[in-house]
Amino acid sequence: MITGDAAYIKKINRSLIIREIVKEGMISRADLSKVTALTRATISAQVADLLEEGLIIETQLEHNSVGRKPIMLSLDGQAGYALGIDLDYGQISFTLSNLAGQPISSKFIEINTIEYSEILPLLVDQIKQYEALHSDSRYGIVGIVIAIHGLVAKDERIHYVPRLHWNDLDLKGDLERQINIPIYIENNANLSSFAERVFFHHETENLLSASLYSGIGLGMMMKNEFFRGHDGFAGEAGHMIIVPDGRPCNCGNKGCWEKYSSESRIFEFLSEKRNIKNLTYDQIQKWLDEGDQEVHEMMEQFLYYLAIGLNNMINMYNPEVLVLDSELLRMYPDSLTKIKEKLNSSISHYRELTLSHIGKKSCVLGACALAIKHFLDVPMLNLSYDQQTTQNESALI
Numbered sequence: 001m002i003t004g005d006a007a008y009i010k011k012i013n014r015s016l017i018i019r020e021i022v023k024e025g026m027i028s029r030a031d032l033s034k035v036t037a038l039t040r041a042t043i044s045a046q047v048a049d050l051l052e053e054g055l056i057i058e059t060q061l062e063h064n065s066v067g068r069k070p071i072m073l074s075l076d077g078q079a080g081y082a083l084g085i086d087l088d089y090g091q092i093s094f095t096l097s098n099l100a101g102q103p104i105s106s107k108f109i110e111i112n113t114i115e116y117s118e119i120l121p122l123l124v125d126q127i128k129q130y131e132a133l134h135s136d137s138r139y140g141i142v143g144i145v146i147a148i149h150g151l152v153a154k155d156e157r158i159h160y161v162p163r164l165h166w167n168d169l170d171l172k173g174d175l176e177r178q179i180n181i182p183i184y185i186e187n188n189a190n191l192s193s194f195a196e197r198v199f200f201h202h203e204t205e206n207l208l209s210a211s212l213y214s215g216i217g218l219g220m221m222m223k224n225e226f227f228r229g230h231d232g233f234a235g236e237a238g239h240m241i242i243v244p245d246g247r248p249c250n251c252g253n254k255g256c257w258e259k260y261s262s263e264s265r266i267f268e269f270l271s272e273k274r275n276i277k278n279l280t281y282d283q284i285q286k287w288l289d290e291g292d293q294e295v296h297e298m299m300e301q302f303l304y305y306l307a308i309g310l311n312n313m314i315n316m317y318n319p320e321v322l323v324l325d326s327e328l329l330r331m332y333p334d335s336l337t338k339i340k341e342k343l344n345s346s347i348s349h350y351r352e353l354t355l356s357h358i359g360k361k362s363c364v365l366g367a368c369a370l371a372i373k374h375f376l377d378v379p380m381l382n383l384s385y386d387q388q389t390t391q392n393e394s395a396l397i
Helices: 006-024 029-036 040-053 116-133 171-176 188-199 263-273 281-289 293-317 327-331 335-342 359-376
Strands: 056-060 071-075 081-088 091-098 103-110 141-148 158-161 166-169 183-187 207-211 217-222 321-325 352-355 391-396
Touching: 006 029, 006 040, 006 071, 006 359, 029 040, 029 071, 040 056, 081 116, 081 188, 081 359, 091 116, 091 359, 103 359, 116 141, 116 171, 141 171, 141 188, 141 359, 171 183, 183 188, 183 359, 188 207, 188 217, 188 321, 188 359, 207 293, 207 359, 217 293, 263 293, 263 327, 281 293, 281 327, 293 321, 293 335, 321 359, 327 335, 335 352
Parallel strands: 081 141, 103 391, 141 183, 207 321, 321 352
Antiparallel strands: 056 071, 081 091, 091 103, 158 166, 207 217
């Protein structure tokens, strides 16, 4: 039983109620009382507050049976918006979602600089444009989460971003001095794992999500919380050595996992071997369809080393679910089956190995979801994923 002062208990009850309303989509007061084990009087008082605040709305359902029409409660998705930003090398992606996590608009800006002094004002300008555009809603933009492709400390300070050559930067503080909206900084792989948990794997508390594009980023959810390690730098599994004295890596070691099982490795090898500068997925798909032996052998080697690293991850963290995000794995026939066949250790235990249904958008959608979680002040979100087409814009800076 939860004990404490009245204000604390009220806060806990509010969180329980909001979580269930979001989870169910639509729910009656009576059903809320059942699933939360709160009295009807408590439900009524809390619901009255949430209605007054404009966070939830009432809908009267039509039905043919005798008696009063049921009144359902749901989150007012249009009461506010969350802004997710994916800050990557050469490009910044922006996605705006409503409070239900559904994307409203998306755009990207190409950048030809890595200078922090140039990128910071660009971010400020874009955020202020979003803020002005949605100032007429009840809560406006409720939070901004920025995904960083590098090391983010527990205090949200940027420790190191390899491709941007950034070290020890306080992006959060620099933005907060110019923008009056809650801002959060998080590692991109963590946000991808959060998106997989929030939008698809609702019953999973322990989840690993591995992105295999430019390197290998590992996001880890343990008991519905990010697993960060001592300083916040846990999850750099791409730099786990799987081939002693192997291929040199930018991190300073040799034989790192991502030098053998990232998509960038495949693209680099084939681009150089076949003298094609801007190699595309379509070209690789064409070679696979044609039965190109060299490409098929490369993919088999890719799966072989991927399975070695995954086996290590399974043994170390014993996850319920492992999610892999890779276009090459989606293209290659029976890729998951072949990986599972290589995970045959009698001491390795996991429940599910699957490909991401969200793909490259998982990072920015996870950012939106995390902003919503903070705003609603709930321990976890269960949202539905809608593959609706969002408005796309692009600008060249």
